[in-house]
Amino acid sequence: MANNTTIYDVAGAAKVSLATVSRVMNNPEKVNPETREKVLKVIKELGYRPNAIARGLASRKTTTVGIVLADVSRAAAAQLLGGISDIAKKYDYAIKLFTMAPEEDLKETLRKIVSEQVDGILLLNEELEKEEMDLVINHIQDAQIPLVLCNASYTDKDVPSVSIDYEAATYKLTKDLIESGKKNIYFASTVHKYSSNFFKLQGYEKAMKEANMEPNVFRTSGDVSISTLHFKELLKNHKIDALIGVRDSIAISFMNVAIESGYKVPEDISVIGLQNTKYAVLSRPQLTCLDTPVYDIGAVSMRLLTKYMANEEISDDNILLPHSVVKRKSTN
Amino acid sequence: MANNTTIYDVAGAAKVSLATVSRVMNNPEKVNPETREKVLKVIKELGYRPNAIARGLASRKTTTVGIVLADVSRAAAAQLLGGISDIAKKYDYAIKLFTMAPEEDLKETLRKIVSEQVDGILLLNEELEKEEMDLVINHIQDAQIPLVLCNASYTDKDVPSVSIDYEAATYKLTKDLIESGKKNIYFASTVHKYSSNFFKLQGYEKAMKEANMEPNVFRTSGDVSISTLHFKELLKNHKIDALIGVRDSIAISFMNVAIESGYKVPEDISVIGLQNTKYAVLSRPQLTCLDTPVYDIGAVSMRLLTKYMANEEISDDNILLPHSVVKRKSTN
DNA sequence: CTGAAAGCGCTTACAG
């Protein structure tokens, strides 16, 4: 670690006490303008920056937030992080990253996170089961650390969250497909977890049931080489005229298989992705998508968390951001 | 922040001094097995976890590493983070994320990073100019914080780094294209920065010059809607029979434009990407790529950093991981 | 408005 100038050095050089230096940094209005200027000058000359760790210990505030997620390398997680990081910077919070894999000892990981003394936590759930969510939320709330769910929501408990209404969005998309005359609408998802995919599925099933159509839920892998085989099999044995994929990569993987099997998209089969990642404009044809404003969800959730950490008045603690659909060439 | 059980609580319950509790956690071999067991039992019962901030202040070690990058949301950055995070977890280091945009006050950001008291820094450069790199490296080395460059290298200074030999890899790929008879080989990159793209370009130019061919370097945007226009224009005015893209997304964007303009890939034009991200298997045809082992680069660089932080003997401080080429359907 | 002093929760020589 660096051997920096300390508050004592500044106090000495400015011929004031360290308490005054501290005040200049934290409550400048409480110190005489003249002394303030003098101290500020010395701070600048010495390039002084208070030791964040010492400050954290003394004030019991680390101005650090913990981001808890399952897998950093997923495209959606990375984009959420973009929004989070920009707002965190704006409000001068540092970011600590914690990955929490389900196969690990969840409790141990949680204790670790709590011991790191973050002022608030953003939970980006993608991989947890409902019971695990319960455990995680309880643990954090027991530790009295402000918590906001990012790109997720939780109906059983009173937990602040920022997301979009995945159920309503998927319901509407499915219904539109039904009304456009599609008869065999498939829904491709991954393994069952309690995350946004759960709500997407709910919306799809609701629309299908309302139209007295049997839901066709197909679970596959995020790994393209695996899903390709799955989709080949699927197309061989079933008539499909529309498919909605919970991830863009799944939708595109299906689309590629369909086209290579001789189908035309969108003439024979309509394909929709539920993310609108960068993948969506790199496919041929480009993918029609639910436009999930991932960056915004990250940004707004971080902003909400700053409010909790500052004990500000909060009017709405379950924020659903508006969503839209980007019509491209994979649907007609 | 959470009101946790402290070391005093443990000491009290175990009827020992806090020094002993501390020793049980940090130098267990120095304490009598019986007392050790007694203390361990209490620790477990109380679910005690030492306050990381207090520990950091007292020991001047935060067991935290800083990851400095330009943009979290880029696919390559996210995958590097995956490898970093896994190894960090293994060695019990926490991760603090710092974004450093060139337009910001670099010095201020650097001071901020130093003030956060990380034990080591991993620099993921993607967006800096060479002079900025200089500034950043100097600042961190002056602060005496161990530094490792991740997915980058720096020839002017003695800075530990983990990367692959981008120049050699691109040289070889270009040379192979030349030898297979391609006459008009283009290289598509983004704006000029001192990053891996710089070395890729070097390799391309070297191969072209050796063959007495004029390098055709085309700079475009990472934004597909922009690059699409660029590529349409390019194809209209130039004969191209091969293109190498520094990013997969750039290569795919070009490939899509080419195919929609009536060219056949790979029959008329060979296309190669220099990353091998997930995009590469979602394109049609799938993209031949330099296989950059991004996860491994992240993991190895983090491992190297742990060695520096622990003052271990280091045999090689400029590691070049092996690379390979994944031949897919976009080349013949 | 300013300073002296206590304290944040730990670690680490130093005695014993």
Added chain:
DNA sequence: CTGAAAGCGCTTACAG
């Protein structure tokens, strides 16, 4: 092997 004490670099009542 164990404990008392100092100290890490700050903040924050409390006096004045």
